[in-house]
Amino acid sequence: MASQVNAPDCMENPTLGFQNRSLTLLRYFAYLASGIVFGFVAIRSEVISWYRIQEMFRFQSFHMYGVIGSAVLVAALSVWLIKKFKLSSLSGETISFETKAPTYIRYIVGGSLFGLGWALTGACPGPILALIGAGLPAFILVFLGAVLGTYFYGLIRNKLPH
């Protein structure tokens, strides 16, 4: 993940440096804005609701499946188009895609443990933040638990099978 700001240009050409700085600012504004939209949509569609997660895991409503399914479809179509037209990002770099390592124990065991927590709290990492924002302070404790869990993984990861 190289920094997109071209450092030598900034120093040699003050105009270009200004352009780079405003581009960086614009990018950060875009990250913030897309986070706001994501959080707002997550609340409005109620995918952050403990009750709606229960509906999903009990197969009693199509809602969650519709949201996740259509999100994946739109994202997959976009990724396909980006690859097909070899699009570049705003800062001019070629868009790259990460390939996940094909070591499956981590996905099966880690994924299942995540699922246990997802059903129990009715929230995954993004929704935890949206729920805190929505005025449910109990999710601050869920957030702290998630940070602790992440830290614990970092401590013992060398002893875990991946």
Added chain:
Amino acid sequence: MGISTFLTSPWPWYIAGPLIGLTVPVLLLVGNKSFGVSANLRHVCAMIPNKHPFFNYDWRKTGGWNLIFALGILLGGILGGVLLKNPEPLQLAASTQADLQELGIAHDGSLAPQSLFSLESLFSFKGFLVLLGGGFLVGFGARYAGGCTSGHAISGLANLQLPSLVAVIGFFAGGLAMTHLLFPLIFR
């Protein structure tokens, strides 16, 4: 329907899903960034000064953009859940209401049951364990699996990654086990 009613009413899946899906190309086109929220939990750990190799990196450089995105989610939560709060109670399938009633969890029309997620339950032994333990599983599991619902179920599946499909099957296996096998033990 007026715009203010639209902004405060629940949105159907076919509006919400595509909007969430568009997060992927937006982040890629803006800065070649891959949509995934749980990495922020690692960045938070990296903020605490430590020499542990897994958390010893420049979190500002690697995760600055994502932490800003996460701040946006929090603000979006304030916007949707406080400023433009839905005045109506949450609609829930009758069958789900009945199933939860059997576990002693009433449907109270809010986003999350008051009996589990109120401030009082924070201070009960069981409530504390459910919230902290549940969060622990989310954080530990997401990092072990290398991603969460956004990183695997949306970004990974959109990029046709088989490992992500396996992770998503794991998410569901865990969720089904919690709901159908462990809930009766925890809540009854």
